[in-house]
Amino acid sequence: MSAGQHTLAMVGAGKMGEAILSGLLRAGWPPSRLIATARRPERRAQLAERYGVRVLSNAEAAAQADVLVIGVKPQDAATLLEDLGPRVPSGKLIISLCAGLPTSFFEKRLPESTPVVRVMSNTPALVDQAMSAISAGSHASAEHLTLTEELLRPLGETIQVPESQQDAVTALSGSGPAYFYYLVEAMTDAGILLGLPRQVAHDLIVQAALGAAVMLRESGEHPVTLREAVTSPGGTTISAIRELESHRVRAAVLDAIEAARDRARELAASVD
Numbered sequence: 091m092s093a094g095q096h097t098l099a100m101v102g103a104g105k106m107g108e109a110i111l112s113g114l115l116r117a118g119w120p121p122s123r124l125i126a127t128a129r130r131p132e133r134r135a136q137l138a139e140r141y142g143v144r145v146l147s148n149a150e151a152a153a154q155a156d157v158l159v160i161g162v163k164p165q166d167a168a169t170l171l172e173d174l175g176p177r178v179p180s181g182k183l184i185i186s187l188c189a190g191l192p193t194s195f196f197e198k199r200l201p202e203s204t205p206v207v208r209v210m211s212n213t214p215a216l217v218d219q220a221m222s223a224i225s226a227g228s229h230a231s232a233e234h235l236t237l238t239e240e241l242l243r244p245l246g247e248t249i250q251v252p253e254s255q256q257d258a259v260t261a262l263s264g265s266g267p268a269y270f271y272y273l274v275e276a277m278t279d280a281g282i283l284l285g286l287p288r289q290v291a292h293d294l295i296v297q298a299a300l301g302a303a304v305m306l307r308e309s310g311e312h313p314v315t316l317r318e319a320v321t322s323p324g325g326t327t328i329s330a331i332r333e334l335e336s337h338r339v340r341a342a343v344l345d346a347i348e349a350a351r352d353r354a355r356e357l358a359a360s361v362d
């Protein structure tokens with residue numbers, strides 16, 4: 091069965107859920123084949139009004155959709171499944187977006203043999219530039235992985251990874267956009283320090299970020315080669331690089347991403 095014939099429920103349609111729902115709508119999914127759930131009445135009303143999708147209870151969503159995407163926070167997943175898990179009819183595909191939680195967490199709370207696929211995506215799904223990393227649980231077949239990829243491909247790139255790599259993927263790619271936003275904030279402040287108007291500084295950095303990303307993707311060159319091309323002997327860039335090196339920014343990046351990976355592990359350990 092192709093993605094085009096499915097009904098998909100976003101169980102817990104928050105920031106990531108909204109990114110995925112809106113991407114599927116842009117890709118041509120009819121709102122009638124999309125279902126959303128949320129806890130707060132105002133959120134439910136917003137989803138219905140903004141996207142025209144059907145907003146149902148979790149149990150109704152599980153009954154009516156054949157693909158259930160779990161978009162609640164990892165800390166809320168156990169509570170959700172305590173109620174919903176045993177009521178999920180057989181034959182449904184469960185796709186989890188939850189950071190840290192292994193597929194076994196879901197499998198033990200769902201009817202036996204329910205296929206579970208773990209996905210780590212990111213918010214650039216809102217502009218069809220996500221990276222979605224996909225891993226099969228123990229009852230998910232190659233067809234389930236293919237279907238998941240088909241569902242997510244309109245939102246950006248997809249990649250299959252062993253589940254053992256998902257916490258690292260989460261630290262690098264799930265959280266990754268936040269690191270770039272952080273850098274953009276800091277670089278914009280630097281522009282202000284040097285006397286540029288905030289908007290001019292912002293526009294310069296965003297275009298530099300976009301240009302650098304496109305060059306990384308399209309040139310196929312190693313980042314060191316691209317950086318060397320910018321770094322003139324005795325020029326300006328090397329003065330900045332010297333400061334980054336003396337502040338041990340590379341070591342801070344390694345520590346930061348390792349901390350994110352460790353936090354993903356803690357989240358899983360805290361809910362079992």
Ligand SMILES: NC(=O)C1=CN([C@@H]2O[C@H](COP(=O)(O)OP(=O)(O)OC[C@H]3O[C@@H](n4cnc5c(N)ncnc54)[C@H](OP(=O)(O)O)[C@@H]3O)[C@@H](O)[C@H]2O)C=CC1
Pocket residue numbers: 101102103104105106107127128129130131133134148160161162163164166169170187188189190210211212213264265
């Ligand atoms: N944000 C990101 O960049 C990324 C997030 N993720 C993962 O995606 C998941 C969602 O994150 P995010 O979108 O940021 O979180 P949000 O808090 O924005 O969204 C979670 C949603 O789940 C709803 N919810 C919680 N409990 C229930 C329930 N029992 N029944 C129905 N709905 C429920 C909430 O409803 P209400 O709004 O009414 O409270 C909310 O809309 C997380 O597991 C996270 O690890 C993965 C990659 C990137």
Ligand SMILES: O=C(O)[C@@H]1CCC=N1
Pocket residue numbers: 189260264265
């Ligand atoms: O910060 C978080 O926990 C989520 C998962 C990856 C990105 N955001």
